[in-house]
Amino acid sequence: MNQHCGDEAELYALGLTDPERTASIEEHCATCEECRTRVIAAEAAAAALASALPAAPAARSFRRPQWTSGLAAAAAVVFAVTSAFEGTALHSASQQSARTDAALSAVAASHFSHTTLTSQPGTVAKALYARDGAWMYVIADGVGPGAHLILRGSGGDRDLGALAAGAPATLFVRAPGRVGEVVLVADGRTLAHGVPVY
Amino acid sequence: MAFEGAGFDRAYRVYAGRLRAVAYHVLRDRDAAEDAVQAALLRIWSNRAYTSERGPLLPFLIACVRREALDVIRGARRRRERELRAAPETIVPDPTAAIDPVEARRVKAALERLTPAQRDVIVRAYYGGATLAEIADTTDVPLGTIKSRLAVALRRLGGELSGGTP
Numbered sequence: 001m002n003q004h005c006g007d008e009a010e011l012y013a014l015g016l017t018d019p020e021r022t023a024s025i026e027e028h029c030a031t032c033e034e035c036r037t038r039v040i041a042a043e044a045a046a047a048a049l050a051s052a053l054p055a056a057p058a059a060r061s062f063r064r065p066q067w068t069s070g071l072a073a074a075a076a077v078v079f080a081v082t083s084a085f086e087g088t089a090l091h092s093a094s095q096q097s098a099r100t101d102a103a104l105s106a107v108a109a110s111h112f113s114h115t116t117l118t119s120q121p122g123t124v125a126k127a128l129y130a131r132d133g134a135w136m137y138v139i140a141d142g143v144g145p146g147a148h149l150i151l152r153g154s155g156g157d158r159d160l161g162a163l164a165a166g167a168p169a170t171l172f173v174r175a176p177g178r179v180g181e182v183v184l185v186a187d188g189r190t191l192a193h194g195v196p197v198y
Numbered sequence: 199m200a201f202e203g204a205g206f207d208r209a210y211r212v213y214a215g216r217l218r219a220v221a222y223h224v225l226r227d228r229d230a231a232e233d234a235v236q237a238a239l240l241r242i243w244s245n246r247a248y249t250s251e252r253g254p255l256l257p258f259l260i261a262c263v264r265r266e267a268l269d270v271i272r273g274a275r276r277r278r279e280r281e282l283r284a285a286p287e288t289i290v291p292d293p294t295a296a297i298d299p300v301e302a303r304r305v306k307a308a309l310e311r312l313t314p315a316q317r318d319v320i321v322r323a324y325y326g327g328a329t330l331a332e333i334a335d336t337t338d339v340p341l342g343t344i345k346s347r348l349a350v351a352l353r354r355l356g357g358e359l360s361g362g363t364p
Contacts, residue, residue, distance in 0.1 A: 006349075007345055007346050007348075007349035007350075008345075008349075009349070010348065010349035010352040010353060011330075011345060011348065011349060013261050013352070014261075014264070014323060014324065014348070014352065015261065015264040015265035015267075015268040015269075016268070016323065016329075016330055016348075019269065022265065026247075036251070036252070036253075039253075040252070040253035040254075040257070040258075041353070041356050042352055042353070042356065043253065043257040043258060043260070043261045044253075044254070044257045044356060044359075044360075045352050045353075045355045045356035045359060046257065046260065046261055046264070046324070046352065047256060047257035047260045047261070048301060048304070048305050048308075048355070048356075048359050049305060049320070049324045049325075049355075050216065050219070050220050050260050050264070050297075051216075051296060051297060051298035051301035051302055051305060052290075052291040052293060052296045052298075052301070052302035052305050052306065052325075053219045053220065053223045053291055053296065053297060053325075054219065054223075054291065054292075054295045054296060054297065055215060055218075055219050055297050056215075056218040056219045056221070056222030056223075056228060056231055057222070057228050058228075
């Protein structure tokens, strides 16, 4: 499809083109800067409209794992990495692009994996981790405040830190190395445990 | 450096909330909304669909999530399922209840500078979740006119928001 997008650039940005037209617009915009620029401007206006929406109600944390797919979770994390900036999303495009490029390269190179931890009823926990041990990200639903991630080794336990409360509660650990068993503990009680495979 | 622990965690939280709100507005079901967000992110990631040339990340993600959610609705309509439906009310959202109240006030003011017909088509299509055919039907305006009116209205809104002249 080599035809310019015309008014459909805006309709595409609003999600109002059918799947076939969506695919052809995406293909066209990969090579046409003019149409790409128009789509980017339309998406910025659509994103402004989105800012006026009310927040979604909190996800159901117990009935259904929020992270139904480890790969989807990994994808979410990748996009979090790509936007590892301070504060809100109101940074300049170039600043954000530079960071995104750096982060995407780093993630693409780091080959992460994931494992679902064996959990107590009511808790759902996953660990995503770089296979070279550069980072680990733990996501847990159904844990209260004060949960810690413990690295269990032959030489004793090492506390990797407290999870930030929330639904899900999360903890990012930088450079944990290739760890053995990790355990999620709160008030001396084991909530979940598992062993990453590198 | 790419892996800043605090920024990493914080950025995920910032984006997940917005993306869920976008999907929820279309789907009106929090589980379906969460699924749509994950499906959109998974699709983008597995297709390597985002590069820096594609512009700022957040507007791109918002557009992808909304498209994903609308695809779910379209699929449900085709299957004549009733449990998932578009938002029934066509109203300009209340900035005080918005995920970004400051930006929402700017958007509301910018919408008020459009012509009534332009504002109406944006509100119906974006906040009301109406399809183009439904808008054409309700307003008794040809579908082609609705399409071009919506495109012009969104361009003009963008111009108003970035401080340019329409």
